[in-house]
Amino acid sequence: MKYLFIISCISGILLFSCKKDTAIGPPAPIGPDYVLPQGNAPAAANDKIQQLFNTYGSYFLYNFTQKDFEWVQSTGGGSSKIDTVVLGDPAYTSDMLAFLNDVWLKFLPEDFKKSQGIPYRVMMADTIKQYRGPGYPAGMEYNYWDYKVVGRAIAFAGMNSSLRTMTAAQKVAKRNLLIVPIWNYYTANKMLDIPAAFYNVSDYAAVAPTPPVNSTNPVNQAAFRARGFLPTSYNVVSDAPSEWYYGTYSWPNAKSNDISSFTLHILTRTDAQMEPYLAYPLIKQKFDILVNFYKTKYNIDVRAIANATY
Template structure:
């Protein structure tokens, strides 16, 4: 009996050793695969290479102008529900692109905030588009994923950027970035914001009504042709959602100048929510979000 038990112990020990070896091999294989996501810097073909290396050393974020389909399509969130087609940016135009990103992104936020929020990859492209359900080509200057962002500006545009063009690119980029940061909890915003407005029922456009949208503390979204608050976000509950309200406020703060805020801020609840967000962001993250809104507006 003891002899039989001894055999079982040996067999079980050998089985355990084989399992450990298998797990060890699997781990090594997994580690090798993840290493393929790393890149050598400088990439070596652009006058902006030193600046790109400096960004990586500060924040651990790769600014890439040479990459493959495997790199680009690795982040499935970027291509969720659509397949983007991209065109690589000429390395000689990369410095112009980095100059632009300095203006509309990097120079707007403190170093600590970048360390918290910069994507792992920032792919630079000269074209970025997809085909919609109707077969139409849709071009986008910016798209974001779980750990990547793509910024696309044509060579021609980079050589003749006007303040109006920069304003449009800044607005598109900042809206995408903040939605990304909020969706993935990269940043925290105050619950106090939600305590100001009543979210039950649909606000209206009659300024004499106590149910008027601005009287309830709501504002119009960026570049919308219809008032977002005239529709119900949650048809089952019949309410305006807190999420839509916060997104809309942030969009407006990113895209409106101080002057463009004046009419809305004449309404007490709008001003209260504006002040809550602006002061919170200043205190928590060390920058004034209205500076982002003012850029190229004045």
């Protein structure tokens, strides 16, 4: 009886499986990720956002969710989960679009912008903040950021009334804060290369420089420059340079620090600011390699970015 029951079950399965399949029908259409226009921004701004999407396939968003802001393709680091975005007033959308064009987009050739030079999502926000944790006094509970890179998207803060009162110097300073992480986004996503010739100039296998390297030790600093190395950042108030080399423990990372410091300089330091450094032959050689490489291979004039005034 047991075997008869099993046979009858198999027969039943075969009987039903042989019935004519029910038509599935046409596939459901997949809608766009975002519907344009998004909201009540000025008509000219909505038209510009539509034009940018039609031309480059990129969404410039002023109305998005926290989930959009946090979205990444893979799970892993959860740092974005503690960041919060505050949407901007749509009235300033035109101002934000003009600002991003002036400090970024206008320097890129059309073919580069069309080949993912503009991220799929460019999120324009009032504020990007990160909770610092309990124990901080009122008004200091958050760190505030000018940008955040999330996967293949970049969020920019500052879409507010400050865009209409920004001085030329403030605009240059904001440009300098944004253009380096944008460039790092390009290199991290293999949209821009670093020329191998750059790494053939300075000797990273040689004995580490003599510490400390700073302005209070001019002999060591001059020797550091003579080996082809630049500062890694500048004080935003005094413009005093900060060196990446603090001692022999930092020497194993010389290559990555070297390209980071040169990226900063080719994109943010004017010709006048670069003049003292270019007196050192190895610095000038590496500087010229990078500038010529980006101009020749990508038709991007990095010095036009650094020298731009507003």
